[in-house]
Amino acid sequence: MSAKGACAIVGVGETAVGKLPEMTTLGVQLEAIGRAVKDAGLGPKDINGLLAIQPSNDPQRSYALTVAQAAGIHPSYATDLAVGGATPVAMVAHAVMAIMTGLCSTVVCVLGHKQATGRLEPRHGHLRDGNEDFEEPFGLLGAPAVHAAVAARHMHEFGTKNEQFAAVAVAIRRHASLNANATMRKPITIKDVLESRWVVKPFHLLDCCLVSDGAGAVVVTSADRARDFPKPPVYIWGFGEGHTDGPLQSSSLTTLGGKRASEMAYRMAGVGPKDMDFAQIYDCFTAIVIVTLEDYGFCAKGEGGPWVENGRIEIGGDLPVNTHGGLLSQGHIEGMLHITEAVKQLRGHSVEPERQVNDAKLGIVSGHGASLSAHATLILGRDKP
Amino acid sequence: MGEYLKPLPSKNLDAKPLWDSCKHHSMALQRCVSCGQFRYPPRSLCPNCHATETEWRPVSGRGRVYVSLVMCHSYGPAWEKDVPYNVSIIELEEGVKIWSNVIGCPPDEVKIGDPVVLVYEDVTEEISLPKFRPAGNRTA
Numbered sequence: 106m107s108a109k110g111a112c113a114i115v116g117v118g119e120t121a122v123g124k125l126p127e128m129t130t131l132g133v134q135l136e137a138i139g140r141a142v143k144d145a146g147l148g149p150k151d152i153n154g155l156l157a158i159q160p161s162n163d164p165q166r167s168y169a170l171t172v173a174q175a176a177g178i179h180p181s182y183a184t185d186l187a188v189g190g191a192t193p194v195a196m197v198a199h200a201v202m203a204i205m206t207g208l209c210s211t212v213v214c215v216l217g218h219k220q221a222t223g224r225l226e227p228r229h230g231h232l233r234d235g236n237e238d239f240e241e242p243f244g245l246l247g248a249p250a251v252h253a254a255v256a257a258r259h260m261h262e263f264g265t266k267n268e269q270f271a272a273v274a275v276a277i278r279r280h281a282s283l284n285a286n287a288t289m290r291k292p293i294t295i296k297d298v299l300e301s302r303w304v305v306k307p308f309h310l311l312d313c314c315l316v317s318d319g320a321g322a323v324v325v326t327s328a329d330r331a332r333d334f335p336k337p338p339v340y341i342w343g344f345g346e347g348h349t350d351g352p353l354q355s356s357s358l359t360t361l362g363g364k365r366a367s368e369m370a371y372r373m374a375g376v377g378p379k380d381m382d383f384a385q386i387y388d389c390f391t392a393i394v395i396v397t398l399e400d401y402g403f404c405a406k407g408e409g410g411p412w413v414e415n416g417r418i419e420i421g422g423d424l425p426v427n428t429h430g431g432l433l434s435q436g437h438i439e440g441m442l443h444i445t446e447a448v449k450q451l452r453g454h455s456v457e458p459e460r461q462v463n464d465a466k467l468g469i470v471s472g473h474g475a476s477l478s479a480h481a482t483l484i485l486g487r488d489k490p
Numbered sequence: 491m492g493e494y495l496k497p498l499p500s501k502n503l504d505a506k507p508l509w510d511s512c513k514h515h516s517m518a519l520q521r522c523v524s525c526g527q528f529r530y531p532p533r534s535l536c537p538n539c540h541a542t543e544t545e546w547r548p549v550s551g552r553g554r555v556y557v558s559l560v561m562c563h564s565y566g567p568a569w570e571k572d573v574p575y576n577v578s579i580i581e582l583e584e585g586v587k588i589w590s591n592v593i594g595c596p597p598d599e600v601k602i603g604d605p606v607v608l609v610y611e612d613v614t615e616e617i618s619l620p621k622f623r624p625a626g627n628r629t630a
Contacts, residue, residue, distance in 0.1 A: 194605060239531045241497035242619055245577050245589050246565040254557040254579060263600045303574075306560035306598070353579065353587040354531065358557070413617070 109373050110490035112201045113331035113338035116145025116324030117445040122436025123288045126222040131162045131175060132478075134217035137320035138176050141213060145324040145424055149177035152324070154203050155210030155478060156196040158439075159185050161225045161232040171216060182208040188348065189474025190387055191362075192216065193441040199263040199346040200325035208267040210326060216441040217320020234476060248389060249313050250338060253305045256392035258358040261309060262407065267307060269410035270320050270391035274311050274433055276419045277388060283420075283428025285458040288315055289434040312391040314432035322439035323448065328489060339448045342376065342467070343484040345369025351478050359407075360410070361469060362480030363400035370469070370482040371402075374490070378402040382465040384424055385443035387473040388431040394418075397471050398426075403484070408460035417460035420460055427459050440472045444483065451487040492546040494614050495568035507546050512618045515610045519584055525587040529552070531587040551608035553582040553622065555592065558600040565622045576600050580622055 118140030120133050134157070142152060155178055157169040165171055169183040186192050186253045196214035203209050210238035219226065245251070259265045275295055281287035293311065301310040331338035347365030349355060371377050378401055386401075388394045395409035403424060404412040415436070417424035429435045429446035436442065449466045462468075466488065472481040501509050508531075511518035520532045524541030535542055549570055559581040564570045576597035581587050593609070598599040606622035 219566055236531065237497065238499035240589050242499050242613075242617075243577060243591050243621075244561055244565075244569055245587050246569070247563070249563070250559055250561060250577060253559050256618060257602065284499075302559070303562040305577075305615075308575075323590050334527065353589065384574060465599070 106205065107341055107373065108201050108205060108344070110202055110328055110340050113327050113328050113340045114197070114323050114448050114469070114485070115331055115334040115336065115338050116141040116147065117448045118144055118322040118343055119286065119442060119445050120217070120320045122286060122319035122438060122442070124316050125219065126225060128222060128318070129226060130163055130217065130219045130287070131171065133219065133318060133320040134172055135175055135217050137322040138172070138213055138215050141322035143323050144336060147211070147324065152211050152213050153180050153201060154182040154209035155180045156212060156214045157185050158192050158216050159187060159232055159472060160218050162226065162228050162231050165234045178213065180209065180433065187348070188479040188481065190439050191346065191387060191472035191474050191479040191481035193439060194344070194470055194483045195346055195473030195481055197323065197325060197341065197444065198214050198346065198481065199316045201341055201344070204325065204327050212325045213322055215320065215322040215438050218439070219229055220302065220316045220320040221318045222436065223474045230470040236476070249306045249308050251286040251420055252393060253308045254352055255477065256307050256390070256397060257356050259392055259396065261409065262359055265276070265395065265410035267299060268295055268404070269395065269414060270312050271295045272414045273388070273391040273394045273418070273446070274298050276413070277415065277431045278434045280428050280460055281418055281434030283457050284430050284435055285457065287318045287430040288317065289430070295432050302360050306388060312464045315434070315437045316388045317436035317438060319438050321437050321438050321445050324460070325445055337452045339451045340486045340489050341483070342486045342490050343370040343372070343374030344482060345373065348479050351476055358477070359396060360475060361396055361400060361473070363397045363473065363482065367400040367401045368481045370484050374484040376467060376484065380467050381424065381469050383428055383462045383468045384426050385428070385447050385468065386426050387440045387443065387471045388427055388433050389420070391433070393473060394426065397473065401469065401471070419464060428456070428462060439474070443470050447485050452459070496613070497616065498617050508532050509617060510585055511546065511548070512610060512620050513616060515618065516548050517551070517608060517620050518548050519586060520544045521547045523629040528584040530588055541587065549608065550583045552605055552625070553580045555593045555600055555602055555606060556581040558602060560597045576627055578622070580606060588620070590621055592622045592624065600624070
């Protein structure tokens, strides 16, 4: 029983990203769900699966049930997933599994948060990572530091340079400049990145992603129903997950779970990196894009630094990466908008023409998180395999 | 001396022997009795062989820098006076890696591969944090 081509994404919804002080954490998610369900030409009674994630600033017993009830959805399958920034990609894979086993037929996957203005909302708690006792007393605080460890090792092992990390930020900013729903739209140069303040060496401020409010949602259903929907379906060709040890236990900080996850996804889809027309890579920090491109086989391990230079990952280059502007410049919705962007690229005529990848047939999406230990990969295609 | 404002580890059942050993300036690590592998953070099951019997062995206190970072952003009032400060992953001779700080030298001078030695910082009555100083004999 192969999952290849068994399901398709038939609806996507995105909210504005940036600062949304007038909306609640639940509110942004409901807006994204409403848009995705409408995009699919459906109503709440047509949805019978729901995947959500615990919001870090308002953890609840079952966020999926809170969302379902608020959205008028009566699911036969509903749960929260929790694999950090890999969660949106994993949600799509779990939706396929739920549909293939007959638990449900049409699933909404939603992720939204208010990391920019959520501090102003009344809180009922805060999700913890689990390893704080062995990190925070030493001042290891915030997401940049643990990712800077990857950058430091990549520089040490392969001679990667800050200019090469900067090339990632420059390319992705260029794409954001072409996206009306992006937070940071002013193009930047390598020099701008290198002259931005240090956050944690070796990362400058512009090596680091944004902190955003916003939400995204997708509707997944079986491929045999997918042709009945108003927009062209985008088929799920393959997926994989590869979760690893934390940074202290891993034997390497320069090969992460993306290697195993992508190998699984390529095997399922029967395609390889050379078949990809674009990649939407989880870009919480510039160095993670380089490591993921290597882990995904676009270049050899250690060669990612020079590989991303000179426009190769820009629209018009060999492999456009993060055509929406990514977490670095569009907005940080934990990668859910990497998926909606991939769907729009493959549908065609759904993004600004300047950032449409020409004749896009196949694309790969990565999700990464949980202090380097979580990874999920998704391969999407315009055509039914 | 004012109140200590930085985060402190909790002495839960798994970790209490670790923090007690640091309090006595004789840091010990959990070692699997069955396969001999050291592990960190302390846990009740060996991730290598799934044995549950453990012993606590004092560490040599020698290690090398595996990752060296310089924190330039302050994450709150408790850290304001410290930035920029070093955060490192130290690979101990026993084979485990731990997050800590290399102190006693400018944070930018700490490089991957540098030999370091364990020192203790008594931050409260109950908690002494294992930290590291450059050992000299730096290798290229």
